[in-house]
Amino acid sequence: MTTSTAIFVPFTTEELLVESKESLYYGLNALSNNIILADRKELKNPNGLILGTPGSGKSFMAKREITNIMLSTNDDIIISDPENEFFPLVKAFGGQVINISPTSKDYINIMDINLNYSDDDNPLSLKSDFLLAFFEQIFLTGLNPVEKSIIDRCIKLVYQPYMSNPTDENIPLLSDLYNLIRKQREDEANNLAVALELYTTGNFDYFNNKTNVNLQNRLISFNIKELGTQLKKVGMLVVQDQIWNKVTRNRNLKVATRTYMDEIHLQLKEKQTANYTIENWKRQRKYGGIPTGLTQNVKDFLASPEIESIFENCSLLKIMS
Ligand SMILES: Nc1ncnc2c1ncn2[C@@H]1O[C@H](COP(=O)(O)OP(=O)(O)OP(=O)(O)O)[C@@H](O)[C@H]1O
Numbered sequence: 124m125t126t127s128t129a130i131f132v133p134f135t136t137e138e139l140l141v142e143s144k145e146s147l148y149y150g151l152n153a154l155s156n157n158i159i160l161a162d163r164k165e166l167k168n169p170n171g172l173i174l175g176t177p178g179s180g181k182s183f184m185a186k187r188e189i190t191n192i193m194l195s196t197n198d199d200i201i202i203s204d205p206e207n208e209f210f211p212l213v214k215a216f217g218g219q220v221i222n223i224s225p226t227s228k229d230y231i232n233i234m235d236i237n238l239n240y241s242d243d244d245n246p247l248s249l250k251s252d253f254l255l256a257f258f259e260q261i262f263l264t265g266l267n268p269v270e271k272s273i274i275d276r277c278i279k280l281v282y283q284p285y286m287s288n289p290t291d292e293n294i295p296l297l298s299d300l301y302n303l304i305r306k307q308r309e310d311e312a313n314n315l316a317v318a319l320e321l322y323t324t325g326n327f328d329y330f331n332n333k334t335n336v337n338l339q340n341r342l343i344s345f346n347i348k349e350l351g352t353q354l355k356k357v358g359m360l361v362v363q364d365q366i367w368n369k370v371t372r373n374r375n376l377k378v379a380t381r382t383y384m385d386e387i388h389l390q391l392k393e394k395q396t397a398n399y400t401i402e403n404w405k406r407q408r409k410y411g412g413i414p415t416g417l418t419q420n421v422k423d424f425l426a427s428p429e430i431e432s433i434f435e436n437c438s439l440l441k442i443m444s
């Protein structure tokens with residue numbers, strides 16, 4: 124039996140009543156009827172998964188947890204909402220809904236960065252991983268080593284003004300990266316630039332704008348419902364990056380960041396985004412992030428070769444039936 128299937132077999136019944144001032148309610152024990160209280164911060168790691176068929180109550184479970192977090196902790200919350208179903212709750216708590224769509228005027232810059240973005244001296248290394256995952260999402264056939272080197276070289280160049288003077292004005296745009304790539308002398312650079320055009324001057328130029336929304340709110344929901352199928356995966360990747368930005372900023376402020384990623388199987392389906400998602404998932408604990416993945420597509424989810432890393436880094440698993 125593999126680790127991922129073993130986890131589904133309930134060999135024992137255990138009472139779960141973690142006494143902590145931030146313990147939240149998770150339901151009743153089906154056998155003993157005792158209340159289930161847990162504080163995810165006290166678990167071996169705080170990561171969680173909510174799995175179940177459509178209509179089984181996954182979103183409801185997330186909404187209940189979010190409500191309890193708002194009422195009994197000071198943690199920040201970010202939701203990636205593919206159905207635009209969280210907005211009544213977010214609005215009720217005075218939170219902010221950010222509409223991500225090609226026609227929206229709420230802008231998120233794919234190039235956003237902050238100095239705490241990475242643990243080592245160079246925040247660019249993690250940003251570079253993210254941008255490579257973005258490029259690989261565009262080039263589904265994969266990038267060759269020459270293309271990767273060109274991208275890496277241009278990323279270092281494009282962030283130079285920000286690295287020497289880290290102000291918001293110095294955060295570049297994707298079109299700055301595009302212009303640099305176009306100037307490189309290798310033939311591959313031209314191919315990269317042409318492919319990138321769609322995202323800088325073409326139909327998908329939405330992410331080529333300075334961020335104009337305030338991300339300071341305690342409760343933020345990214346509504347990605349109106350992104351078409353082609354942009355949805357890129358959109359989810361960009362939301363993951365914004366989440367990382369917030370988690371790293373909050374770490375410095377000693378604030379925990381709880382995140383909810385619905386339809387997480389979409390990010391695990393392809394190798395490129397799967398690697399980024401899993402690395403991101405594993406990093407969260409150290410940075411005070413508390414991520415929760417939700418999916419109704421358990422088949423796709425389990426088919427992902429990297430799935431064991433997700434299960435092994437996950438202490439809260441809720442299977443709705
Ligand atoms: N506002 C509401 N009023 C009444 N019933 C609701 C409401 N929201 C959800 N439900 C019902 O509660 C149950 C659980 O819904 P929920 O949205 O949590 O399911 P889900 O597991 O997230 O489904 P999906 O996979 O489609 O996202 C469903 O039967 C749904 O029809």
Ligand SMILES: [Mg+2]
Binds near residue numbers: 182183
């Ligand atoms: Mg749902």
